Amino acid sequence: MNLESTLRTARDSGRKLLVPYVTGGLGRGWLDVVRAVAAAGADAIEVGIPFSDPVMDGRTIQEASQRALEIGATPSSIIEELTALDAGVPIAVMTYYNPVHHMGHDRFAQRLAAAGIDAAIVPDLPLDELDGWADAADAADVETVLLAAPTTSDVRLQAICARSRGFVYGVALLGITGERKELGVEAGEMGRRLKAVTDLPVLLGLGISTPAQAREAAAAADGVIVGSALVRRLLEGGGPEGAAAFVTELREGLDAG
Amino acid sequence: MSAPRRGDVVTLGPPGPEPTGLGRFGEFGGRFVPETLVPALEELEAEFRRAWMSPEFRLEYAELLAQYAGRPTPVTECHRLSDRLGVRVLLKREDLTHTGSHKINNVLGQALLTKRMGKQRVIAETGAGQHGVATATACALFGLDCIVFMGAVDVERQALNVFRMELLGAEVVPVTSGSATLKDAINDALRDWVASVQSTHYCIGSVVGPHPFPWMVREFQRIVGDEAREQTREILGGGDPDYVVACVGGGSNAMGTFAGFIDTDAALIGVEAGGRGLESGHHGASVSRGVPGALHGARSLYLQDEDGQILEAHSISAGLDYPGVGPEHAALAASGRAEYLSATDAEALEGFQLLSKTEGIVPALEPAHAIGWLMREAGHRVPTDSTVLVTLSGRGDKDAMQVSEMLAGDRKL
Ligand SMILES: Cc1ncc(COP(=O)(O)O)c(C=O)c1O
Numbered sequence: 001m002n003l004e005s006t007l008r009t010a011r012d013s014g015r016k017l018l019v020p021y022v023t024g025g026l027g028r029g030w031l032d033v034v035r036a037v038a039a040a041g042a043d044a045i046e047v048g049i050p051f052s053d054p055v056m057d058g059r060t061i062q063e064a065s066q067r068a069l070e071i072g073a074t075p076s077s078i079i080e081e082l083t084a085l086d087a088g089v090p091i092a093v094m095t096y097y098n099p100v101h102h103m104g105h106d107r108f109a110q111r112l113a114a115a116g117i118d119a120a121i122v123p124d125l126p127l128d129e130l131d132g133w134a135d136a137a138d139a140a141d142v143e144t145v146l147l148a149a150p151t152t153s154d155v156r157l158q159a160i161c162a163r164s165r166g167f168v169y170g171v172a173l174l175g176i177t178g179e180r181k182e183l184g185v186e187a188g189e190m191g192r193r194l195k196a197v198t199d200l201p202v203l204l205g206l207g208i209s210t211p212a213q214a215r216e217a218a219a220a221a222d223g224v225i226v227g228s229a230l231v232r233r234l235l236e237g238g239g240p241e242g243a244a245a246f247v248t249e250l251r252e253g254l255d256a257g
Numbered sequence: 258m259s260a261p262r263r264g265d266v267v268t269l270g271p272p273g274p275e276p277t278g279l280g281r282f283g284e285f286g287g288r289f290v291p292e293t294l295v296p297a298l299e300e301l302e303a304e305f306r307r308a309w310m311s312p313e314f315r316l317e318y319a320e321l322l323a324q325y326a327g328r329p330t331p332v333t334e335c336h337r338l339s340d341r342l343g344v345r346v347l348l349k350r351e352d353l354t355h356t357g358s359h360k361i362n363n364v365l366g367q368a369l370l371t372k373r374m375g376k377q378r379v380i381a382e383t384g385a386g387q388h389g390v391a392t393a394t395a396c397a398l399f400g401l402d403c404i405v406f407m408g409a410v411d412v413e414r415q416a417l418n419v420f421r422m423e424l425l426g427a428e429v430v431p432v433t434s435g436s437a438t439l440k441d442a443i444n445d446a447l448r449d450w451v452a453s454v455q456s457t458h459y460c461i462g463s464v465v466g467p468h469p470f471p472w473m474v475r476e477f478q479r480i481v482g483d484e485a486r487e488q489t490r491e492i493l494g495g496g497d498p499d500y501v502v503a504c505v506g507g508g509s510n511a512m513g514t515f516a517g518f519i520d521t522d523a524a525l526i527g528v529e530a531g532g533r534g535l536e537s538g539h540h541g542a543s544v545s546r547g548v549p550g551a552l553h554g555a556r557s558l559y560l561q562d563e564d565g566q567i568l569e570a571h572s573i574s575a576g577l578d579y580p581g582v583g584p585e586h587a588a589l590a591a592s593g594r595a596e597y598l599s600a601t602d603a604e605a606l607e608g609f610q611l612l613s614k615t616e617g618i619v620p621a622l623e624p625a626h627a628i629g630w631l632m633r634e635a636g637h638r639v640p641t642d643s644t645v646l647v648t649l650s651g652r653g654d655k656d657a658m659q660v661s662e663m664l665a666g667d668r669k670l
Binding site for chain 1: 287290292293294434435441444447448451551553554561566
């Protein structure tokens with residue numbers, strides 16, 4: 001089962017979807033974190049390939065990326081390590097476009113496929129620039145998840161949903177990643193607009209920080225992506241146990257909805 | 258028609274060629290940005306295209322350039338420097354504009370567009386502080402709110418410009434992420450813009466970034482080359498210079514200059530920051546040593562490691578301390594129409610002093626690279642008796658303190 005069919009099956013069984021984000025290469029035990037997060041109730045996991053200039057990321061993920069790079073994480077090493085992983089849930093890598101471009105579209109796609117990675121999210125590669133990568137990804141059976149933003153027009157929203165694979169990533173606020181005290185009004189609006197035009201699983205991400213926020217956001221969509229709130233716990237030394245405990249709380253929050 | 262002179266009205270030349278497809282210059286350019294920004298870039302592109310074709314906008318812009326920025330700027334023949342180097346040196350004097358560098362040409366255009374789009378808040382990145390000062394100036398003129406992102410390292414080495422920006426009413430935000438220089442200032446400006454895009458215009462300071470910026474900024478800077486072409490023709494009795502030389506950070510003064518000479522026989526030379534030497538790895542020579550990649554919205558040439566991580570640039574001058582270059586330069590390098598060479602920190606310091614002593618003109622450290630390159634190459638790559646136009650993109654007041662400290666530390670210079 002690929003990412004999309006896994007998420008569809010879970011959604012159609014009445015479950016709200018949870019996709020936590022973990023920065024790849026953040027500490028030697030990062031694969032244990034991925035396993036623990038999977039076991040704690042994630043439906044899929046987004047693994048960040050750290051990049052030197054993450055313009056969509058706030059302080060927390062910037063810091064995690066920098067730390068991972070400092071201890072030697074590279075796109076190749078992350079993909080390589082993921083090959084050895086069987087977390088039991090689909091994996092999507094999140095990476096900025098430059099590392100993909102640098103390795104080459106075909107090679108990057110083939111390496112993801114060979115490592116058993118289901119999907120890729122490339123936040124600075126919008127629909128208009130997608131073709132080169134998407135053709136390579138399609139050929140390698142790698143699903144490319146596209147992002148839709150609060151500023152996206154209705155016409156564009158339709159085109160994005162038509163081209164997205166795996167799920168469609170609804171950007172839940174105007175801004176970059178990072179924890180927020182409250183869920184913005186954009187979240188519900190984004191979820192409703194996407195649900196009105198697509199049957200793909202719709203996940204909201206960016207700024208969703210607590211179980212209560214996860215539940216609130218998921219009410220307008222099929223589920224949520226949680227990044228900075230989890231990565232902060234890892235930066236604070238939470239390790240696999242801390243990550244699992246937080247993901248369990250998120251899961252309970254979603255299930256209680 | 259006689260060549261433009263100081264005090265004349267400013268006459269804009271016809272618009273230059275648009276990039277093809279989605280902002281492509283050959284295989285470079287494009288719009289590699291988060292989805293959130295795409296609608297704003299589409300709006301900006303449409304607004305700029307409309308404005309740039311509109312006689313009212315062009316008149317308003319030309320009047321600002323004349324009455325506020327002090328254009329046309331002259332071309333000065335450098336007799337003593339020419340004697341010294343054995344080549345005939347002409348300088349395009351962007352140092353004489355209001356605020357002291359070519360950056361004002363671009364920000365006045367973008368400020369007018371900001372007004373047209375009904376936005377009230379302007380953000381900008383700055384390296385040397387010249388673009389920040391220019392943006393703060395235009396915002397003061399038009400009553401716009403101005404926030405300037407500046408690497409913490411640059412805040413230190415360009416203290417005078419930080420004060421000028423604050424005096425002009427701008428807020429200067431020191432950027433501590435990454436290498437804390439220009440690249441990181443652009444990152445933080447983009448991060449701000451993703452959150453503020455509905456009310457804010459991002460006034461990019463060079464021919465970099467996503468479409469339409471590289472095209473738009475080149476068009477707002479082409480006045481430099483268009484004026485210089487007519488002025489050098491008058492000085493040279495109808496001919497064009499053999500060489501047209503400009504320093505290249507992101508590449509806006511060079512692109513504006515080259516735009517005026519692209520259809521002539523002049524050899525176009527971009528001088529990049531050679532830092533401590535290209536072999537040292539500490540430089541800003543993105544064309545010479547970069548490889549294709551995508552950063553800050555454009556596919557172009559960037560300094561990167563074997564995994565596609567962007568490397569830190571190094572230059573004595575904050576304005577050239579950027580590990581990338583505008584996409585149109587990447588295309589001109591690929592086609593061979595322009596050539597990109599470099600001058601080291603030490604050569605720039607020599608150029609800084611030589612122009613001061615021979616002509617009484619203190620250049621900014623950025624164009625001092627172009628002078629330093631010419632000092633090295635006159636009589637070699639640039640044959641004796643050639644005519645050379647150098648764009649003096651800015652004046653050196655901002656660098657005087659830094660240079661005096663460096664020279665005090667190294668008496669032999
Ligand atoms: C005087 C001067 N020249 C040149 C530059 C480099 O920019 P560009 O390559 O866009 O002209 C700067 C940038 O700060 C500058 O202040």
